Amino acid sequence: xxxxxxxxxxxxxxxxxxxxxxxxxxxxxxxxxxxxxxxxxxxxxxxxxxxxxxxxxxxxxxxxxxxxxxxxxxxxxxxxxxxxxxxxxxxxxxxxxxxxxxxxxxxxxxxxxxxxxxxxxxxxxxxxxxxxxxxxxxxxxxxxxxxxxxxxxxxxxxxxxxxxxxxxxxxxxxxxxxxxxxxxxxxxxxxxxxxxxxxxxxxxxxxxxxxxxxxxxxxxxxxxxxxxxxxxxxxxxxxxxxxxxxxxxxxxxxxxxxxxxxxxxxxxxxxxxxxxxxxxxxxxxxxxxxxxxxxxxxxxxxxxxxxxxxxxxxxxxxxxxxxxxxxxxxxxxxxxxxxxxxxxxxxxxxxxxxxxxxxxxxxxxxxxxxxxxxxxxxxxxxxxxxxxxxxxxxxxxxxxxxxxxxxxxxxxxxxxxxxxxxxxxxxxxxxxxxxxxxxxxxxxxxxxxxxxxxxxxxxxxxxxxxxxxxxxxxxxxxxxxxxxxxxxxxxxxxxxxxxxxxxxxxxxxxxxxxxxxxxxxxxxxxxxxxxxxxxxxxxxxxxxxxxxxxxxxxxxxxxxxxxxxxxxxxxxxxxxxxxxxxxxxxxxxxxxxxxxxxxxxxxxxxxxxxxxxxxxxxxxxxxxxxxxxxxxxxxxxxxxxxxxxx
Numbered sequence: 001x002x003x004x005x006x007x008x009x010x011x012x013x014x015x016x017x018x019x020x021x022x023x024x025x026x027x028x029x030x031x032x033x034x035x036x037x038x039x040x041x042x043x044x045x046x047x048x049x050x051x052x053x054x055x056x057x058x059x060x061x062x063x064x065x066x067x068x069x070x071x072x073x074x075x076x077x078x079x080x081x082x083x084x085x086x087x088x089x090x091x092x093x094x095x096x097x098x099x100x101x102x103x104x105x106x107x108x109x110x111x112x113x114x115x116x117x118x119x120x121x122x123x124x125x126x127x128x129x130x131x132x133x134x135x136x137x138x139x140x141x142x143x144x145x146x147x148x149x150x151x152x153x154x155x156x157x158x159x160x161x162x163x164x165x166x167x168x169x170x171x172x173x174x175x176x177x178x179x180x181x182x183x184x185x186x187x188x189x190x191x192x193x194x195x196x197x198x199x200x201x202x203x204x205x206x207x208x209x210x211x212x213x214x215x216x217x218x219x220x221x222x223x224x225x226x227x228x229x230x231x232x233x234x235x236x237x238x239x240x241x242x243x244x245x246x247x248x249x250x251x252x253x254x255x256x257x258x259x260x261x262x263x264x265x266x267x268x269x270x271x272x273x274x275x276x277x278x279x280x281x282x283x284x285x286x287x288x289x290x291x292x293x294x295x296x297x298x299x300x301x302x303x304x305x306x307x308x309x310x311x312x313x314x315x316x317x318x319x320x321x322x323x324x325x326x327x328x329x330x331x332x333x334x335x336x337x338x339x340x341x342x343x344x345x346x347x348x349x350x351x352x353x354x355x356x357x358x359x360x361x362x363x364x365x366x367x368x369x370x371x372x373x374x375x376x377x378x379x380x381x382x383x384x385x386x387x388x389x390x391x392x393x394x395x396x397x398x399x400x401x402x403x404x405x406x407x408x409x410x411x412x413x414x415x416x417x418x419x420x421x422x423x424x425x426x427x428x429x430x431x432x433x434x435x436x437x438x439x440x441x442x443x444x445x446x447x448x449x450x451x452x453x454x455x456x457x458x459x460x461x462x463x464x465x466x467x468x469x470x471x472x473x474x475x476x477x478x479x480x481x482x483x484x485x486x487x488x489x490x491x492x493x494x495x496x497x498x499x500x501x502x503x504x505x506x507x508x509x510x511x512x513x514x515x516x517x518x519x520x521x522x523x524x525x526x527x528x529x530x531x532x533x534x535x536x537x538x539x540x541x542x543x544x545x546x547x548x549x550x551x552x553x554x555x556x557x558x559x560x561x562x563x564x565x566x567x568x569x570x571x572x573x574x575x576x577x578x579x580x581x582x583x584x585x586x587x588x589x590x591x592x593x594x595x596x597x598x599x600x601x602x603x604x605x606x607x608x609x610x611x612x613x614x615x616x617x618x619x620x621x622x623x624x625x626x627x628x629x630x631x632x633x634x635x636x637x638x639x640x641x642x643x644x645x646x
Contacts, residue, residue: 009053018123026119027051035060038101039074046096062099066091074099128160129195135185139209140199144179154181154199162197170201170269171233182267184209202232203446207273210264211238217252224249226278227438229335233271235324237289237332241278250275274332286310286341289333293322296346296399299406300339308456310339313349313402315395335450338439338458347384350377350398353405366408373401426468427461431499435461444487451479464492 013023031049041047046063064077066089077097082089085097142154142162151165152175164183175181183199184206190196200206207228217223223240230236240249253275254261261273274292279285283298296313314322322343323330334341344352354377357367367374380394390398427435440449442460455477457463466474467488475485621630 006053006056012120016120016124018120018127022123023120024051024053026116026123029119030116031058031060041074045075048096058100059098060100061096063094063096066093066095124159125194128158129188129190131158132160132185132188132195132197136188137185137205139182139184139206141180141182144175144177144181147175147177154183156197160195160197162199164199164201168200168202170271173269204228204230207236207238207264207268210267211253214260214263215253217247222247223252227336229332231328231332233269235272235274235328235332237274237276237336239276239278239336250277282337282339286312286333286337286339289336290322290329293318293329297403297406308339308458310341311406312341312343313346314343316345316347319343319345331454335453338453340456346395346398346402347381349402351381353402354378356409357405363409366405370401370405373397377401423465423469426465429499430461430464430495431502434464434495435459439463442491444491445484447479448484448487451477460491463488464495467492
């Protein structure tokens, strides 16, 4: 049967929900402290303790000096006792020997109780801290233990306590003691008295986690939450998009007859939630964000020095609905889209456009094209000012007029080219992914991030560009003080360090690539062959036949190889005399010989270049009196027929 120590040891492990090693280490540390206090040992002396969990026996080991005669038993030991532990011990050496006092068990139990409890409390706090650090940004459930002027105290798992300040409570909520509530773990801080866990029900991520719990499509990634804007207890807007075709993201979030969204509304103390579909077209997205108001047109200006601005034109009867109570709808739309939104009624927008056309020199050409329409617009606005109604087709004319002028004016740059070039150069000094990271997810304090988003800075990169161009504009924002500005400067400095690291890595990679790449060798030029050399010479184009002077053949007859062949053949066949005239007739037919042309070209020396050869007309005749074959060449003179020369 197990002894009392083992049972108590296991009971502590079960009650505190701590590891066996943690409790054992706390016990050993407590025993060391009890020994030091019992014998008045110095903190410089090395002391160890061993606890047998089966029997509960405690053994103390202390470091002592080897001496001949012991004067102080707490720090000295004889040579004989030392050699029982270490046979090679010598005088003056330091050895660790057992030093457990005789009555140490009862004394240690009384002295070490507080130390053991303190060690266990420290281990509990560390375990709580580790557990809730992993729960950051998640929803936890707890029981209200106390309600005070500063907020609520909520009991959580692992015997931890969380605090919910009044500002983190949804306005209108009145939690009571012993009531179970759900909240988001917004912040966890380490404190000597225990981990400080801050809970929130007003954080926008609380709504995000509720949607993930209620909508399976969001939990599994079929529907994605793009952005959330929320005013706790009043209204919230959620932009969602589908990651797969054929999925209705808004319908998935609302559920059949609104059962899914109604469960979230009840949890948020009847907070109204608008679920809209996200659109990559910013103008269409802003138009949906202004819902339930109808929109006539949205005109974007992302080159404005004060930030990205969107001008929204709505019908006159929709102006109050678009702005919302105390501007709530417009504020939420601005937070949701990341644009500064300027809402105007149709008559007001038409009057502003008309005034710009009359005064802006850069819109002179547009004013000339819209001269006829401007006269009608002035008439309609005058009638509207007098309180007289306008026909639907007249309202339609105003809508088309404002749309045409706004689109043409937004096409021209809103700032000078030099400013645009400066902005582009600064953007190149900031990491590219900073322009994709939302300002709300940048790591800045939440209130600072919301202030920057309302000012028109939707991404971390846009805020960094503004800090490099005109940091005073950010300091002028309401709610931005020196401490908040210091946080922003630290964030910008971190971006600069990361960009410098990227540039250095790119340069190193380019250097390595240059060293590895083989150097191309120049081609070896060899002496050209005669054929190549001949082709490299300029080629003369032969003149037309009519422009070439006729070549007169020499008087001496030329005996060609074909003629000799004919004579030899005649001798071999022994042609009779009366057949010679028939042979002459057969031979006198014009013959063009390539060999004769080549020999003639070589003799004349005038056609050495490679080109088109001139065709020559030759006639061969046999003279029986001289017993020779005569070659006649045919020449042509200007204005005359062909004649024959021998």
